[in-house]
Structures are given as C-alpha cells and as structure tokens.
Amino acid sequence: MSELTTGKFSMAISDLENVQITINNIVGAIEKEADEIDVEMGPTVKPGVSSLRDWDHNILDRYNPVYTPMCDQCCYCTFGPCDLSGNKEGACGINLEGHNAREFMLRVITGAAAHSGHGRHLLHHLIGLYGKDHPLDVGATNIIAPNVQLVTGVSPKTLGDLDSVLSYVEEQITQLLAAVHVGQEGAAIDFESKALHGGMIDHVGMEISDIAQISCLDFPKSDEEAPLADIGMGCLDSSKPTLIVIGHNVAAVTDIIDYMEDKGLNDKIELGGLCCTALDMTRYKTGDRTLPRAKVVGTLAKELKTIRSGIPDVIIVDEQCIRADVLKEASKLMIPVITTNDKVMYGLKDRSNDSIEDILEDLTTGKEKGALMFDYEKLGELAPRLTMMMSEIRKQKGIKRLPTDEELKELADSCVHCLKCEVACPNSLPISEAMTALSEGDLSNFELLHDKCIACGRCEYACPKDIDIVNVIEKSSQRVISEEVGKVRVGRGPISDPEIREEGVNLVLGTTPGIVALVGCSNYPDGTKDLFTIADEMLRRSYIVVVSGCSAMDLGMYKGEDGMTLYEKYPSRFKSGGLLNTGSCVSNAHITGAVIKVASIFAQKNISGNYEEIADYTLNRVGAVGVAWGAYSQKAASIGTGCSRLGIPVILGPHGSKYRRALIAKPYEEEKWKVYDARNGSEMQIPAAPDYLLTTAETVEEMMPMLAKSCIRPSDNNMGRMIKLTHYIELSQKYLGIMPEDWHKFVRTETDLPLAKREKLLKILEKEHGWEIDWKRKKILSGPAMKSDVSAQPTNLKRLCKEA
C-alpha cells in the first residue's frame, strides 16, 4: 500500500463500491511527503543541525562574528566559575570566544522555543476546536507557508499538516539545546552555525503559530485595508470596569471576547491588552474589516505603569514578556490575576475544575489573589463577570493608586539626589534633575521622561529613600498619558502574491529603493519618537516599511504635525511608500516570507527544501533590511538571526550590543567581496554592502544612512543603484552632515550617479579619486572597480554556476 496518504478518498476495490476510508495518521511515512509526484525538492528537506553548515561557513567567512562579552567568566557547571579572560580556557577547555558564541546561541534557541512553544500550545488548542482537517487560508497566495516550505519542503494545507512540521521544529531545538551542555561543541564557528540554524527554525515556528491563528480565528488575511485599532494608555475609559490581558497568546482571550459579545458586554467593559496578545485581540474577528473588539494599551514598557495606574479591575496573563511581579504589583491594588498558560503560573491554585461561582467568591473576597485557569470556556465567562464585580468592590473600597498632588511634592522633596536611580536606569534617564524641577512645581521634565522610561522599576530598588519613582513619573505625566491616544493598523498577516507581483515592477526598475522592516521590542534608548522619525523618513523616500509586534504598536503612539499617525497617512499596501503591519511577534515570519516569495515569483525558483539557494538569492538581490531599534528579548535575537541566515541584514539599537555578538564584514578585505557569475562561473567583484548581517547603531543619526546602504545589492540595475545611492548620500548629509566616505565605491557607471548631482560628483571622482571622465559625453572612462551588467547572476554558490 505505497499509495497511502492521510485524508479521505474513495475508490473501488474489486466489488467495493462507494466506500469511504478515513485515515488519520500514517506513522513512519513522513519521508514520503517529499516524494510526492511533481513536487520539485531542493537538497535540504528538513535540514538537521549540520545540513546547512556550508552555507553558514560561507557567510561567516565574510561576516565575521564579533563578540562583546559582558562577563568573562563561565558559570555553567560546578567546575566553575572559570575565568576566561586573557585567552584562558575554562576547566572544560572552552575559551571565551566559544563560550560567547554558545551564550548567543542559547539566546537564539530560547527565543525560538518561546515562539514554537507558543505555536504548539495554540495548535493543540485550535486542532481541539477545529479539527486537523481545518483548511489553512491566509489570503491570496500560492505559498501558504513560505518559511515552512523553504525549510521542510512541506506545503501545508490543513492544521494537521502543521503538526508534523512543528515536531521537526521541536526536534531541532532539542538538538541545539543539547549542544549547550558541558563537553559538547568546542568551536565558536559551529556554535555560530547552530545559532543560525536556531534562527531559521524560529521563523518556521513563528509562521506555524500565525498561519494557524489566521486560518481559524477570522483574522485579516493579507488584507491591505485591515481596520485601525485604538492604542495608548489614554484610550482606556477608566470609568468602566476594565479587563487587561498581558502576553502573546490569544487562545484564552477569544472565549472572553465571544462571551462579552454574546452577553452584550462590549460597551460595558473596557477590554485592553498589553504586548502582542493585544495586537492579536484586535485581529480576532476583523477579517471582515469590522472594528476591533479590544484596545491596545501598549508594550512591555507600559505594563508596570498600567498596573500602578490602578485602572485594571482584573488582569489575565498568558505567556511571554510578562513581568514576573504582575501578581505582586496587582495584589497591592486588589486586582485579581488569572494565569492561563503553563509557562506562567505564579504559584496560583489550579481552579480549572472548580465552579465559576466558587472562584468568583474566593477572588472577590480577597481570599485568593488570583487563579490558574486552563479551561478557556470557563475563563470566557469568569473574566468578564469578575471584572464587573471587582470594579464595584474596588470603587467602594476606594483603592489608592497613584500619589496625590501633595504626596507627589513630598516625594520630590525627599529626594537626596544621590543619583543611584540614574545609575540603575537602563537608559540613564535624568531623574534627579526632574525631581528638582518637580519640587518647584514643574512637571515638564517628568513628562518628557515618561515616553523614554521603560518602567522597569530598577530605580525604585536603588533609591535609598524608597521613593516609588515609577509612580512619580506616572503621576507627573497624567496630562501626557491622557493624551496618549493613537491608532495602530490591525495586523494584516502575510503579503499577498498579487501585491508582490505588482510591486515587482518598482523593485525591479529600482524605483522602490528597498524594504525596511521595523521589528522587535520596546527597549528604545530614547523613547518611541525615534521609530516615528525612522519610519517617516523612509516612507517619504518611497521605501516600503513593514512593522510587527512592539514596533508596530509604538509607531501608532506618535502623531506628526498634522495630528495623524503614520498608519493614517500612508497606505497599508506592499508598495512604494506603503506602511504595513503584519501583526504580532509571530507575524515576523511574514516578512521573511515575503522575501522568499520574491524569489519564487520573480525567479521561479523552487523553494521547497531549497534554503541555501534562496538565501543566496536574497543576499545578492533583495534590498531588504531589518531594524530592531528597541530589541531586548531573546526572541528578538532569534528573529534577527533567522534573517541573518536568509541574507537579510539587521540593525539593532544601542542596547543590542548586550546580545554580545554581531556579524560584521570588513569592506577593505577585497577578496571577501567576490562572488561567482552563475552564467559561467567566473568571479565578479561586488560592492561592500550590506557590510554586516547583524550590528548595532548608537544613534538614529548614525543608522539612517546605514539603512540606505544596506539596501544596495550586487544585482542593482543602474536606476536602482542611482536611487539607492541618492538616498545614501542624502541621508548621510542630512543626519551626519557629511558625504559618506565610501560613496564612490558603489559607482559602476555614470548612470549610477544621483541625477541632480551628477556633474558635481563626476568632478569629485576626477579630482579626488583620479577617475577618467569624458566630459563631452559625461561618461566615466576608467576608475570603477566593477562593471555594470544587469544580466550578471551573482551567487555565492559554485554549484549554481553553468559550466562551473
């Protein structure tokens, strides 16, 4: 029975007529999928830890790991702690380079595990509700799951198909985690390869999570006109009973929304969310472009402030990026906390099998501070009812939240300006100065700090006078907070094939200079406004800006001079000057997915199990760059590392150096900037861009020209190169006040030169670089290090060359 497949089919065997046989699962037949007739498979179907090692070593040869150890000890085992400084080896023989590579890899797989663990939970839940045969539908596309298909060769059609892919992901993470153990890998470069593997796997895990929920929960499906949702602490109507959800996994919340809708409670209860659950709550049931059922309060940076405001009457948490002290903080203000996921339980009693009435009794009387609830149907009823009851109770008790005006003054006066808070602050915010101003009745300093403060609370522990500094900032900023009302585009999911085909003209002609993805968390060095500045600048320059997760939220918090957020100003289509929100943290997979689709659609490349070739295509042709300006989490490390392996460079904000590892190339090493021309296998010189795959920028000003330069690729045609070079030079002049020193290295012919400055630049090339110019025809006669040939086929892979 070699023809056996899962699913339903009818057939005639001998006298057999109209017989339907359903087979749910075929164990041991996984490899068979790859043999499906007519499906072309690349060389690496479901790659193991070492399968793509050659590619990794290939890119690591140009993009060298650079380590910035925060600590030169290793404390992994009881031999230690081992001092690894001064090229010493530890008791197990590992050196500082290897240990740092291992640490980085551990960060990556921790992030990947968070996403795929989320995906596993969600998939179990959704298969339980909708069945394994529930079809996947993410909008107009031939490639439902580009990352899944690229890595595993599987083209999933149903929820059940995702199940086996996720098992592969889990196996890989286990294998990678095993290598962290003492006495395993010794070479830094192979830890790096493993980190890259973990990053790639992460995008598969994220994709599974998001396409499963898009397909089941009536999320927008590649919708360019997804509605706008309210965002900001100021958008909560605190006069209503308020239910706040924190985390990333929307599974538990859907039942709450359904219950509220059934009982007509939508107008009676404020439902708000923090972190990605909030984004996914707004996606729930908005596939038909109806208004979202929930509001977005903000990112992790708003968690403590939201709790301290006392506005929530009940808090539900699920998983990831939830402060560990939610229960402690909430309890102080009589806010019951319900945990709903085995990743976060806070020591609370499991009430899944108890009656709702009993739980309500225990929580409203304060007998219990919270509850653990795995039964989401029960939760759906419990949470809204509890919220209504707690609102009354908390009002009657007159819960004291933030300090009064008088107390605020006293707190400021009690500050002894020892500056310990500023030392403790991750962003070294000028708190002491603000305290002085506050003593004199001036709130403005603290109002400015509010946007920059990530509300971590470290200052409070540092304060010798026990001032609740977060409360001081929040109380002082009440005016600003009340005005914190923005708009965020509800996550649209993937980029559709027709959109990519249409924009293809501009990407090919070069009139769209590149794709900038603003992703990652909210640990910004200087507040949310930076994101706005970056996005606005690049959108005006006709780049396509794609956002997700925390960055998607924070971009909606800021308004331009015209009083509009960028979401209201720019179209949300994948086109020149378009601003797209793919959705939550797991929706990052759609950004890499779009890049994979570009290769599939334009080059008709087989993408099934063909990772290396597609990564090579991306690195040499697709001008895309990621920015994780506020990256803090392990997930951000894994997302970025997945981009690295696929050939997409990523810039991190200054805090990103604390990941302790970057991938940086040396533009002056000329032999590293050679690739093959696939037409005949000859070597060709390429420009030194992108000159990193993962790096950090200290300031927005420093980063702006990097963005333009990072979109330059060997295969640019002249118009494309001219436009990219124009932006590179302009951004450098605008933000740094100088011509970039390497601009001439990207010039192959006179037509690569920015149009408006052509004559002036030709003069500089002649005078400063000794290039020969034919002034009559305004042509470059000699000078450029490389030729312009739009038909050249740059590749890092010898095997792809003809006549090689």
Place this chain on the structure above:
Amino acid sequence: MADEYPFEISPMFEGERIRKDGMHVELSGPKSKGYELVRATPMDEIEDGKFTLIGPDLSEMEEGSRHPFAMIYKIAGELVEEDLESIVERRNHDFQNYIQGLMHLNQRYDVWIRVSKDAVAKGLTSFEPIAQAVMMLFKNELPFIEKVEAVYITDLAEIEKEMDNVKAIYKSRDDRTRDLHDEDVDTFYGCTLCQSFAPSNVCVITPDRISLCGAINWFDGRAAAKVDPEGPQFAIPKGDTIDTVAGEYSGVNDLAKSLSSGEYDRINLHSFFDYPHTSCGCFEVVGFYIPEVDGIGWVDRDYAGVAPNGLPFSTMAGQTGGGKQVVGFLGIGINYFRSPKFIQSDGGWDRVVWMPKHLKDRVLADIPADIAEKVATEEDAADLDSLKNFLTEKDHPIVQRWEVEAEEEPEAEEEVQETPAFAAPPMMQGMPMQGMPMMMPASSDTGGIKIILKNAKVSIEKVIIQKKE
C-alpha cells in the same frame, strides 16, 4: 549644480503633496489653462540653457492666486528625433516633482502645478531656477540631448493662441503611436532590466506589444537604447519575417536562442499556444487556457475572486514566470489588449471568453464591438457550466469551434473519457470495472486479499508503516 538652486532636488520629494493652505500659487490645473510640450528642434535654432518667460514671474504673483502656465522645452542633438518627444516630456513630470516645494500632476494640457509657501520662503522667487533644474536633469539623464532651451508662459492670451496647435501635436503623436505597427519598423527592442530579479527573462518590445510589466513601450525602448546602447534596453534587428500573423521574426528567434543559452529558439510574439513569449514575474495580467470551452480567460492582479476554472490570479500566475515559455498560461501588460495584433495567431478576441468586469471595462473601447458583449465576466459566469451556457447563449464565436471540433475528432474525445483521473470519484462510480486495474495493478504486491464492501465507511485512527528489519 544642485547646490546653486534655491531648493533641494531629490527623488524623496516625489510624493510631496502641496495642499491648499500650504500653497503659494497654483499654475494651470482644472480651473485654469496650460500645457507642457517638448519639441525636437534643429541644433542651430537653440541657444543651450536659455530661459524665456512670457508673462509675470513668480515674484509678481500674489499668495494664494492661480495662473495659466505653459512649459515648452526645445531639445536638439544628433540622435534627437520627434519620436522621442513624448518620452522626454514625461520626464518633466518626474523632475519637477524632485524639486522640493513643487508639485506637478497630470500631463499635456492637463498639467496642474503648485508651488509651496515654504519654497517661496526659502528664496524661490522666479521660474528660472525651476526651468534650469529641469534642463540640467534632462541633460544628465538623457545625454542624447545636447542642447536644450526652455520657454515658460504665464500669459493667458499667449497660451490660448497656441493651444490648438499644441493639441494638434499631441493628436498627431497619438495617431503615430496608434498607427505604428510591427511591420512599420525594422527594429524591435529587448529589455533585460528584470534579470536582476528574474534571471532568464527577456522582454521583446514592439510597436504592437508593450513590455509585460506595462512600464516600457516601443518608444521608451528606443529612447533608452539611444541613451545607452549597451544598457538593459537594446535594439533587436527584426530580421526576416517568418510569420506575420504569429509574429515570428528571425531576429527575435536569434536573440531568444542566445539569451536563453539555447533553451528556446523560437518566439511567436502574438501567439498564446505556439512558442509564446516568455513571462517574467510582474506581468499585469495572466491569460489561461480553459480546455472545457477551448477559449482563453484573462485575470489581472486586482481581481480578488476566482476565475471560472476555480483558480484565483495568484495560483495561475504561479504557473508561469521566471522567463520560462509555458504553454497554457501567458503573462502580458494591460496595454497589449489594445494591440491590433492581440494573440492574433490564435484567433485574437474571438478566442477570449472571460475576464473580470473591471478589467473588461478598462479595455472595453479596444474590444471589437461584435465580440464585446460576448466576453463573460464574473457577473455572467462564475463556473465552467455557467460560462458554457453564457457563451452558447451569446453565440460567442468559440461555439463554432466546438462544433467543428466535435465533427472532426469524435474518436479522440472518447479516448479521453476512457482515462478517468484518480481524483474523480463520481466518474469512478459509474465505471468500477475500468477503475479497478488502475488502482490495483494485476501484479500488485499487496497480496491476494479480497474484500467486498458496499456503501461502507472505514475509519482508521492510525496506520503504522515499519521498514523491514
């Protein structure tokens, strides 16, 4: 030199919108008059870089006022010819938009320009630097322009005086474009611009066939090839005409052979079935053969639904592309519908049976009148049955083909029916005996078990396959 102008010049200002409250003056536009015109002029009649203004200058215009406005650029050069005028003229739009504080909309006698208050505040007091900047950009981008001179007019009487002549020029250009056909030229143009993304695609651009992306027509190709003969757009000597109807030329075939490294050696420019043109990735419309009615349907990127064959644009578009010659699917640019040679080798419009309504409306004027109402849209036919009915009802020319075929090849049709597909259960029910040998070959390795079941449902929770140890 860019630094000498009282404004910045950059592609980043292209999307700049100047609204009413930010506007210093409005020029031409729907509530006034004006035009833009580029004229090829003999060398000795041009003083390079000269600017003439007829009428009041910017400094003499009141804030918030509206004025008529015309721009004439005279260009000269060894390679300059009338056929290039419209290409150069279109760049005026782009270049004026590169200027910060200037918004240029529309073209020809519909031009609509606004100058912002900010630009004036920064020192823009005259039209001269604008004209100078545009002339500089013309010469930088299009080096075949050796001399250029600009005349701007803000005087209504002057503009009105010339209006009829100007309109006549536009009309004669349009006539030339419409009346210029493949047989009238000896050179086609090839475009490899998209090879940076689609490694093996080559577009052949002729007067009757626009590029697949819709962005480059024969005149564009001609201009670009003049600017840089070694660039991505290049001349293709037509060579011998092998087949006028199919559009087969020896020059095109030679090119196809060399650029595809021998993979193809024939391209019929106006055929859907025999050696069709290759497809890239960004074609605007994909055509698909519908065997059930022996006709061709077309679906464009903006159509979100499914065609009568049950497939959406994205799926069918995925069948072709990457510079491959795929029979049964063909990517084209929308303007190709307007070509009189539109798939003429396969019957042209007589072969077209379906297209989305908005696409049909867009090209309606170019569909032959007698066939227009016979082409179904999603409102007429959502599936193959309703499509067949619609075509029969409207007596679409394709119906005659069915009759001819039915007469000619009755036997072939029967043969087709005798080969049931695996995934066609309803047919299997009718012919269990025929289906059986296919499912269970006589030399089956499954052994001699014989199970007889009728109308049964078998549910298997799990099947375990183990390799032999």
